[in-house]
Amino acid sequence: MSKSPIHPVSSLDRQSELENSPAQLISLDRVSFGYSHKRLVLQDLDLEIKQGEFLTLLGPSGCGKSTILNLIAGFYKPLLGRVTHGGEDIKGPSARRGVVFQSNALFDWMTVEQNVGFGFRFQAVSKHERKKRVETIIALVGLRGNERKYPYQLSGGMRQRVAVARSMVVQPEILLMDEPFAAVDVQTREGLQEELLKLHEQVSGAILFVTHSIEEAVFLSDRIVILDRNLGGIAHDIKIHLPEPRYTAMNRVSDAFNQYRTDLYLKMKAIE
Amino acid sequence: MQLKMSKSSDKMTAFEGQDLQTQALREKAMLFCVAIAIPSLILILWEMTTRMGWVDELFLPSLSGIVNEFFAMTRKGYAGTPLLSHVLGSLRRVFTAFTVGTLVGLLLGLLMGYYKYVRAAFYVVTELLRPIPPLAFITLFILWFGIGEVSKVLIILYAGALIVMLNTMAGVQSCPKDKILAAQTLGANDLAIFLYVILPAALPSIFTGMRVALSVDFGILVAAELLAGDLGIGYIIQDASTFFNVEGLFVGILMIGFFGVMSDFLLRIIASRVVHWQG
Numbered sequence: 001m002s003k004s005p006i007h008p009v010s011s012l013d014r015q016s017e018l019e020n021s022p023a024q025l026i027s028l029d030r031v032s033f034g035y036s037h038k039r040l041v042l043q044d045l046d047l048e049i050k051q052g053e054f055l056t057l058l059g060p061s062g063c064g065k066s067t068i069l070n071l072i073a074g075f076y077k078p079l080l081g082r083v084t085h086g087g088e089d090i091k092g093p094s095a096r097r098g099v100v101f102q103s104n105a106l107f108d109w110m111t112v113e114q115n116v117g118f119g120f121r122f123q124a125v126s127k128h129e130r131k132k133r134v135e136t137i138i139a140l141v142g143l144r145g146n147e148r149k150y151p152y153q154l155s156g157g158m159r160q161r162v163a164v165a166r167s168m169v170v171q172p173e174i175l176l177m178d179e180p181f182a183a184v185d186v187q188t189r190e191g192l193q194e195e196l197l198k199l200h201e202q203v204s205g206a207i208l209f210v211t212h213s214i215e216e217a218v219f220l221s222d223r224i225v226i227l228d229r230n231l232g233g234i235a236h237d238i239k240i241h242l243p244e245p246r247y248t249a250m251n252r253v254s255d256a257f258n259q260y261r262t263d264l265y266l267k268m269k270a271i272e
Numbered sequence: 273m274q275l276k277m278s279k280s281s282d283k284m285t286a287f288e289g290q291d292l293q294t295q296a297l298r299e300k301a302m303l304f305c306v307a308i309a310i311p312s313l314i315l316i317l318w319e320m321t322t323r324m325g326w327v328d329e330l331f332l333p334s335l336s337g338i339v340n341e342f343f344a345m346t347r348k349g350y351a352g353t354p355l356l357s358h359v360l361g362s363l364r365r366v367f368t369a370f371t372v373g374t375l376v377g378l379l380l381g382l383l384m385g386y387y388k389y390v391r392a393a394f395y396v397v398t399e400l401l402r403p404i405p406p407l408a409f410i411t412l413f414i415l416w417f418g419i420g421e422v423s424k425v426l427i428i429l430y431a432g433a434l435i436v437m438l439n440t441m442a443g444v445q446s447c448p449k450d451k452i453l454a455a456q457t458l459g460a461n462d463l464a465i466f467l468y469v470i471l472p473a474a475l476p477s478i479f480t481g482m483r484v485a486l487s488v489d490f491g492i493l494v495a496a497e498l499l500a501g502d503l504g505i506g507y508i509i510q511d512a513s514t515f516f517n518v519e520g521l522f523v524g525i526l527m528i529g530f531f532g533v534m535s536d537f538l539l540r541i542i543a544s545r546v547v548h549w550q551g
Binding site: 073075092093094095097098099101103105106107108109118119121122123150151152163166167170172 | 448450451453454455456457458459460461464468469472473475547548549
């Protein structure tokens with residue numbers, strides 16, 4: 001991984017670090033996708049995601065954001081072109097690529113602990129190590145004391161925390177998040193965003209995030225890709241430079257933040 | 273000033289909250305009273321109509337008469353067989369048929385829910401069998417399997433298995449797609465997904481099916497025992513009817529009701545423990 005765990009670096013360092021890192025993790029090469037050849041959702045799309053990068057996809061509804069995520073997850077196969085992970089074609093879902101769904105997709109019949117530890121059932125990790133890692137991540141997402149609770153005993157925000165922890169604890173090389181915080185209230189949402197940034201700092205790995213919210217995109221991302229409507233492909237590819245640590249509340253109200261927001265808002269308007 | 277106002281309004285809401293709670297409790301108590309009062313009233317009316325001679329005892333025996341008949345049966349048995357043997361005979365038939373039927377239905381339902389081709393293979397047959405009342409087959413079963421225990425148990429088994437199978441299949445198919453995808457992205461293979469995701473997701477449906485099947489099983493039991501044999505609660509009902517022993521008939525009917533309610537209650541407790549995440 002290009003990132004070392006826990007490093008208070010400045011934004012420029014972080015961007016140049018990503019810049020200098022030649023390691024492409026995910027690559028979409030002239031990808032076309034549609035449910036039939038007559039109705040395409042994506043056409044000739046090129047996109048690359050670097051190791052450790054936090055990339056957000058923005059764009060009008062129906063522009064294919066979720067489709068890209070599903071292609072990388074291995075849920076869909078491209079009609080044309082290649083989707084590769086570390087140079088190899090993606091043939092189906094894999095534990096190397098975690099997914100967090102908007103619906104959280106938790107297992108209602110398992111406790112928080114069992115949900116979070118689910119991925120370890122299929123990995124050669126010692127019981128002791130497993131327990132330690134589950135405990136650590138539950139503490140990291142602020143759910144200590146809720147280990148034995150079931151999802152139906154938790155609030156929407158807490159459930160989404162469990163879902164994030166469950167995907168992150170097995171340390172996927174990339175975490176794919178499809179509007180994960182769309183269904184929770186604004187305050188919970190901000191808390192979740194800050195925790196996600198902290199987790200991203202501690203657990204190495206890239207994140208591909210899909211959202212409708214410009215603020216969310218600016219606050220979280222190293223890079224934002226805006227997709228055009230009508231198979232237009234990538235309209236804009238913008239790097240975000242904000243001071244580290246990224247998760248401070250100041251980053252939501254700074255001039256730089258507002259500038260990015262205005263700029264992105266106008267760009268989105270131009271597309272719609 | 274403003275602080276004071278907000279404080280007093282806080283108090284108000286706290287007070288109202290408590291009031292709502294006691295109100296809810298009171299309503300619960302009222303509902304419970306109604307649920308108890310109405311059946312009690314019916315029983316009193318029943319006893320009165322017969323005591324006053326408003327209705328001929330032949331059509332509606334008195335409650336006390338039925339109770340007396342029940343105790344007489346416990347002492348002397350019915351038709352030369354102890355009452356307990358009749359009861360145990362019936363319960364054994366239902367229990368055997370229900371257990372085996374549930375297992376068969378579960379297995380077929382899981383296979384049909386999971387494998388498209390198994391579903392296709394059984395589709396026409398199940399769609400044809402579904403609307404046919406199981407009782408329509410009863411004489412056929414007697415013809416095929418004899419008039420003894422086997423045909424009785426088999427007809428009950430068939431009726432229950434069909435219901436469990438259909439509910440299990442529906443449960444497997446209703447498993448949310450995103451939970452299966454989530455398990456896949458966590459490294460689960462097909463077997464693990466089936467065991468840890470699809471099967472638990474289907475459990476609520478399976479239990480619903482089992483409860484429906486059990487109540488249907490009791491119905492089929494009585495019908496099967498009415499038709500043939502000399503043992504069981506259904507036999508008591510049939511035999512008592514033949515001899516215009518209306519009190520004995522009522523004892524049989526009430527016993528079926530009692531065991532039906534009790535077994536459903538038991539199953540419901542088990543279900544609420546196993547599928548605790550459902551409601």
